[in-house]
Amino acid sequence: MKERPILMSVTTGQPSKRGKRLKSADGLTWKQRNREAVNARRRELYAANPDAHRARQRAYKQAAKDKVNAYQMAWGAEYRAKLRAEMILAYGGRCACCGERQPEFLQLDHIHNDGAEDRKNNPATKLFAKLKRLGWPKDRYQLLCANCNFGKFMNGGICPHQEHSHA
Template sequence: MRTFYDKDEVARKEARRQSTLKWRRKNPEKVRATKRQWLKTEKGRKYGYAYQKEWIKKNPKRAKEIASKSGKKYNLNLRLACLNYYSKGLLDCTCCGEKMLQFLSIDHIEGGGRRHREEIGNMYRWLISNSFPEGYQVLCHNCNLAKGFYGQCPHKLT
């Protein structure tokens, strides 16, 4: 049995498709914004999760790279927020004035940092979610280690 198509209808659909493609190429920002809005709907979220799972199965190496990179960026932003808050925007060691970001850390003023970190897990996330509680300061790793071993930093002795 043959199926007959209305040639005008086929031509109309093709013209509409071409017009839509042309508009999408011309307005990529609007297309992205619309897609973002759609992905916020329940149907969009379900589609997004399913698509993401499938993509991760097909591209495990790339997915791991992306997750690692975004995780590092996320943790760095948390760390910067905490260091910035506790150093009052100066980003330096309270004791010696060290300014290299790689050397700075958060110190429990009263001690007990190891036990506290074991209880809470991610220190920076905990500090932010608890609205930056008192009792913490920014020290460089040298001053923090000396404080832990000797009770006070050598800079305080002189």
């Protein structure tokens, strides 16, 4: 088996990266065939400047973490949007008081104004997920638009629309 010559980098004086990537007939990379030497050199470089190596390692780990976080955040936003759309559909897609259908205006309302516990323990997404598991119970929850929800809050538990309709 013919050994491929190790290419030395002109700039670093080390085996060039190009050389390392070349595969020989045995299917191994330069790095794999010279594991001992590579590890020895790595230890040498580490010993020469451990702080720089640790800093680089930290930066590498942080970059990997950032990438994962960005992915999870993008995934999370999509998940939240989908779950919210599902919730709106499950609760009839319109304000129970005035019939508003614009999804951006719609909010989940605690019919009996007992939402403090839910709000304390759950971000909206967690609450929606819980309600989904429970089959979207309708006895305690309904959709209200932001206006009716606020009107209900300001008016002591009943939207002014409803009062006027009874008057």
